[in-house]
Every structure is written in structure tokens, then in C-alpha cells.
Amino acid sequence: MKISSLQLISELKEITSQNVQYTETLLNRPENELNYRALENSWSVLECIEHLNRYGNFYIPEINRRMPASTSGPAPKKTFSPGVLGNYFAKSMLPKEKLNAMKTFKTMNPIHSRLDKNVLNIFIDQQNQWSDLLERAKNIDLEKTKTGISISKLIKLKLGDTFRFITYHNLRHIEQAKRVLEMKDRG
DSSP states (O other): OOEEHHHHHHHHHHHHHHHHHHHHHHTTSOHHHHTOOSSTTSOOHHHHHHHHHHHHHHHHHHHHHHSOSOSOSSOOOSEEOOOHHHHHHHHHHSOOSSOOOOOOOGGGOOTTOOOOTHHHHHHHHHHHHHHHHHHHGGGSOTTTOEEEETTEEEEEEEHHHHHHHHHHHHHHHHHHHHHHHHHHHHO
16 A cells, blocks of 8 residues: 555544544533443543543654654655554554454553543643644655554554554544443433
8 A cells, every 4th residue: 555645644634633623522521421431341531532642642752752853854755655564553443333342551541540621631732742743744754764652662663654553543532432422322
């Protein structure tokens, strides 16, 4: 698969923008609704978002460290070709009709945390930073720049794959949060 680098960035920015717009609507909901859980061991809306914040706490600084500070280097490639592992990770995060449950690492699992609406503000702030990183990436080679991943210091992904993985991961859990509220509203 090859995709125009600018098209990829544009698509990821659009998903990020939609995630922010949806999260802003959540600010109008009462906290008890945002803390509702359908089952004892399922996540509430705020836990879904807090999970994303925890990943943002790792990936935003990681990408900032790895992206070149200046754009005076070689011109970025016009197309992006995902790596095998990065493509697998990114595609596995895309929301599907029937989501396959995935185990999360203990440090990234917010279940039964005491959370308030500040979680939403943090996420919105992180997504604005994410959008800025995507904008900066227009001037960077998405294949040559590599980032570490949260689960292993030994694995590095192409920057384009990292952007895809996290953006799709965010979308996946925003969709999960929507389903939690639908269940609550029906319930």
C-alpha cells in the first residue's frame, strides 16, 4: 500500500478533528453519565478517554523528540509506504462493526479510577497537540523518521505508522465511548 503523504496527514487530521468535536460535546453531559459503566469490568466514557490520555502522555513527547527541529533537511517523500509491523498495528486499531476485545497493559488501564471532566479537557488539549504534530509532519519524511513504542524500547516504527496507529486507536476508543453512552441512554 502506498498513499500520498499529504493525503494521509489530511485524513488523520480529519479524524483527530472529529474526535475533538465529539469530546467537546461530552463536556455538556453530567459526570455521573460519563462515569456510567454497563458492566462491572467494562470502561466508562471517562475511562475510555483516560486510556487515550495515558497513550498521549507517551507518544506526544516521543514524537516531539524524534521529529527534526528544523525542516532544512531533505524534502519529504511525496508517498508513504507503511512498514509491515506498523501497518499491522495500525490496521488492528481500526474500529470494526464487532470490535475484537484487546487486553491493555496495566499501566494503561484506567478501570475503577476516580475521574472527572478534566479528563476530557486533557484529551482535547492532547488532540490539539496531535494535530500540530501532524501539521509539522507535512515537512518531514514519514518513513525515515522513526519513533519508539510504548510496549518495547527495542521496536521502532516509521513516523507515519505511529501517527496511523495512535489516530486509529483514538478513533477506536471514541467509538467505544459512544457505545457506552448509547447503552446508558437505552438502559
